[in-house]
Amino acid sequence: MDDSVLSIHAFTLSGLILAFTSLVLVLLLSIHGKTAIHRIWILFNLSVAWWGIGVFLMGSSSNARHALLVTKIAYAGVIFIPVFFYHFSCVFSSINRKYVIAFAYAQAVFFCGLSLFGPARIPYISFVEKVGNSALFYLRSSGRLYDISLLLWISLVALGFFETVSQYLHETNSRRKNQFLYLFLGFFLGFLGGLTNFLPVYGINVVPIGNFTISFYCVISTYAILKYRLLDIKIAVTSASIFFTVYTLVLGIPVLVGFKTMGNGPWLLPVSLMAVLATIGPFVYLYIQKQAENRMLSEQRKYQATLRQASSGMGRVRDLKKLLHLIVFVLTRVVRIERVLVYFVDKDNAVARLNALRRVSISDNIPNTLPLGHPLLAYFASTFTPLAREELQQRMGSERVTDLVLLEQGMGELNAELVFPIFIRANLAAVVVLGKKLNGRIYSEDDLMVFSILANQASLAIENALSYENMKKTQEQLFKAEKMATIGTMADGLSHQINNRLHALGFIASDILDTVKLRRSLFNTPQLQSVADEIEHSLARIQDNVTRGGEIVQGLMKYTRKSDESVAACRIDDIVMTAREMAQFKIRSVEFKVIKEYDPATAPKVLGNFTQLQEVFFNLIDNAYDATVQRKAERKEEGYVPTLRISVREMGDVVEIVFSDNGAGVNELDKEKLFTPFFTTKATSKKGTGLGLYIIRKIIEENHGGKVEVRSALGQGTDMVLRLGISRA
Numbered sequence: 001m002d003d004s005v006l007s008i009h010a011f012t013l014s015g016l017i018l019a020f021t022s023l024v025l026v027l028l029l030s031i032h033g034k035t036a037i038h039r040i041w042i043l044f045n046l047s048v049a050w051w052g053i054g055v056f057l058m059g060s061s062s063n064a065r066h067a068l069l070v071t072k073i074a075y076a077g078v079i080f081i082p083v084f085f086y087h088f089s090c091v092f093s094s095i096n097r098k099y100v101i102a103f104a105y106a107q108a109v110f111f112c113g114l115s116l117f118g119p120a121r122i123p124y125i126s127f128v129e130k131v132g133n134s135a136l137f138y139l140r141s142s143g144r145l146y147d148i149s150l151l152l153w154i155s156l157v158a159l160g161f162f163e164t165v166s167q168y169l170h171e172t173n174s175r176r177k178n179q180f181l182y183l184f185l186g187f188f189l190g191f192l193g194g195l196t197n198f199l200p201v202y203g204i205n206v207v208p209i210g211n212f213t214i215s216f217y218c219v220i221s222t223y224a225i226l227k228y229r230l231l232d233i234k235i236a237v238t239s240a241s242i243f244f245t246v247y248t249l250v251l252g253i254p255v256l257v258g259f260k261t262m263g264n265g266p267w268l269l270p271v272s273l274m275a276v277l278a279t280i281g282p283f284v285y286l287y288i289q290k291q292a293e294n295r296m297l298s299e300q301r302k303y304q305a306t307l308r309q310a311s312s313g314m315g316r317v318r319d320l321k322k323l324l325h326l327i328v329f330v331l332t333r334v335v336r337i338e339r340v341l342v343y344f345v346d347k348d349n350a351v352a353r354l355n356a357l358r359r360v361s362i363s364d365n366i367p368n369t370l371p372l373g374h375p376l377l378a379y380f381a382s383t384f385t386p387l388a389r390e391e392l393q394q395r396m397g398s399e400r401v402t403d404l405v406l407l408e409q410g411m412g413e414l415n416a417e418l419v420f421p422i423f424i425r426a427n428l429a430a431v432v433v434l435g436k437k438l439n440g441r442i443y444s445e446d447d448l449m450v451f452s453i454l455a456n457q458a459s460l461a462i463e464n465a466l467s468y469e470n471m472k473k474t475q476e477q478l479f480k481a482e483k484m485a486t487i488g489t490m491a492d493g494l495s496h497q498i499n500n501r502l503h504a505l506g507f508i509a510s511d512i513l514d515t516v517k518l519r520r521s522l523f524n525t526p527q528l529q530s531v532a533d534e535i536e537h538s539l540a541r542i543q544d545n546v547t548r549g550g551e552i553v554q555g556l557m558k559y560t561r562k563s564d565e566s567v568a569a570c571r572i573d574d575i576v577m578t579a580r581e582m583a584q585f586k587i588r589s590v591e592f593k594v595i596k597e598y599d600p601a602t603a604p605k606v607l608g609n610f611t612q613l614q615e616v617f618f619n620l621i622d623n624a625y626d627a628t629v630q631r632k633a634e635r636k637e638e639g640y641v642p643t644l645r646i647s648v649r650e651m652g653d654v655v656e657i658v659f660s661d662n663g664a665g666v667n668e669l670d671k672e673k674l675f676t677p678f679f680t681t682k683a684t685s686k687k688g689t690g691l692g693l694y695i696i697r698k699i700i701e702e703n704h705g706g707k708v709e710v711r712s713a714l715g716q717g718t719d720m721v722l723r724l725g726i727s728r729a
């Protein structure tokens with residue numbers, strides 16, 4: 001095969017590759033391009049593809065008539081190439097040249113129409129000749145109109161280069177400067193090869209094979225525009241080189257073999273069509289597949305996007321319970337799952353507790369706790385990946401392993417279709433149990449990925465919530481400590497003043513009592529003697545209460561400082577009687593029954609401080625009375641009798657004293673707060689300060705080493721249980 005034949009084959013192959021390359025780029029731009037620049041570049045590549053098809057058909061033409069027809073059609077694409085190029089340069093450079101652009105399009109339409117439909121008497125594209133000694137039929141200059149169109153063609157290209165270079169010189173941003181530089185280099189490479197197509201037109205007998213550089217340039221520019229925004233020219237050049245080399249081999253070898261064995265002939269049309277369709281086919285397939293997936297999975301992708309948004313907003317939720325309920329709410333409403341459970345790990349008690357749930361009925365028999373040895377919890381202790389029941393059952397079909405069977409049974413126990421873990425610093429914090437989707441579809445890989453993102457965001461949100469709660473508790477403890485310190489300071493200051501008043505009252509009572517005894521002779525009638533007895537008794541009681549008041553003041557001091565007062569054996573009945581006597585000014589025995597369910601003679605003695613224990617018993621009797629009054633006022637039950645029962649039971653070295661009232665009771669939430677300073681369940685703050693039970697616990701547990709326990713049912717009553725050490729003395 002001589003050099004001229006090889007040149008024609010190279011020319012034909014360049015057109016084929018140029019067409020295929022440009023059409024592929026058009027598809028890529030149609031799928032990924034979103035801006036005006038992309039749309040203009042699509043039109044540019046269509047024009048180039050049009051010319052490439054014309055080059056291929058010109059190289060395959062065996063007679064002048066066919067070659068002339070093909071040339072006229074091909075030039076319809078050539079005429080628009082500089083127009084789209086100039087328009088692209090203006091848009092990319094942000095330059096407004098609307099009148100020049102309008103003129104460019106107008107002249108292109110004119111010469112395109114002239115090329116396709118111009119009469120024979122108007123010389124524009126009218127004849128072709130063979131190039132030198134080759135068999136290639138190519139256009140020869142047809143007159144002034146062609147020269148004018150070529151001049152306009154070159155002028156538009158030059159203007160495009162001028163706008164690009166001008167913008168490059170005035171640009172101060174280094175990033176944009178690089179963009180213009182790479183774009184200019186790409187344009188120069190492409191049009192340098194393209195201009196070789198005009199050499200045979202003016203009598204230079206060389207076969208134009210510069211179309212190869214046009215393909216190279218189109219790929220570089222398109223790839224850079226779409227993928228790297230013209231910033232990374234090395235990657236763009238490398239990718240273009242690979243693409244160009246592969247397509248040269250894939251398309252060039254069959255065509256060269258065909259030319260060598262069969263020459264020019266009808267086989268070129270089906271082979272060309274097959275090559276075009278084979279090139280376009282994968283992109284069409286991917287596009288249709290993508291559209292079909294978008295349609296079929298639109299609902300799934302919609303809720304996946306919602307889950308991503310929800311997961312990013314979890315960090316703003318500070319309350320742990322609200323956060324867990326938010327998770328189950330979002331999953332059930334957005335993903336539309338039949339049930340969602342969240343088990344939170346409690347390492348102190350070696351269980352995972354059910355902290356949040358939704359769409360779970362009582363008949364489901366869902367366990368409230370799972371031991372840490374539960375198969376699901378044990379599984380997630382060593383893996384971070386979600387567990388799908390369907391996948392588990394498939395694995396069980398091929399490998400009957402005991403661990404898999406236990407996992408399947410564990411998921412069956414919870415009616416779970418998917419379980420995914422939530423970790424905090426590589427430690428399992430919670431597991432989220434999902435039931436079936438309401439639409440009956442299975443959990444896809446995309447679902448698992450989204451749930452993994454949700455789990456990661458939830459772990460951060462849970463950690464933040466736990467940190468916030470710990471900080472809140474610390475602040476509350478500091479606040480309570482500050483309050484108690486304030487009380488201690490007040491007690492230090494007030495105790496002296498109160499003791500002075502009590503001592504004064506004691507002295508006054510003692511003086512009056514001495515006077516009455518000394519003047520006893522004045523009470524000379526039985527009636528006056530009776531009055532004197534009552535006066536002496538009352539004054540003795542005043543002295544006794546003054547003494548006990550002083551002890552109470554000293555006891556108050558012991559709440560805020562360590563007591564050095566020794567303890568002694570105390571009779572329980574004596575403590576009860578003195579506490580009742582202290583409360584008699586508030587409590588009327590006809591309205592409130594205090595029943596002693598123990599034998600005062602046989603009841604064991606307790607080891608403690610009498611005054612402090614008296615204060616404890618007084619507070620318990622007072623609280624029981626208020627609780628019964630509250631129930632009586634709120635419920636207005638016929639035949640209701642407010643009652644307090646006091647029982648004593650010996651338990652080895654401990655005596656248990658129970659104060660059982662039939663008052664209003666306490667709900668579960670308030671029960672945990674009863675011993676918190678300044679918390680009260682009484683109707684108004686005037687009836688209680690919230691310090692009574694706090695002080696009771698402090699006296700019993702810290703000062704006496706005992707134990708206080710509360711058992712209560714709302715609307716039925718309360719049991720206050722004291723456990724104190726027995727005195728064997």
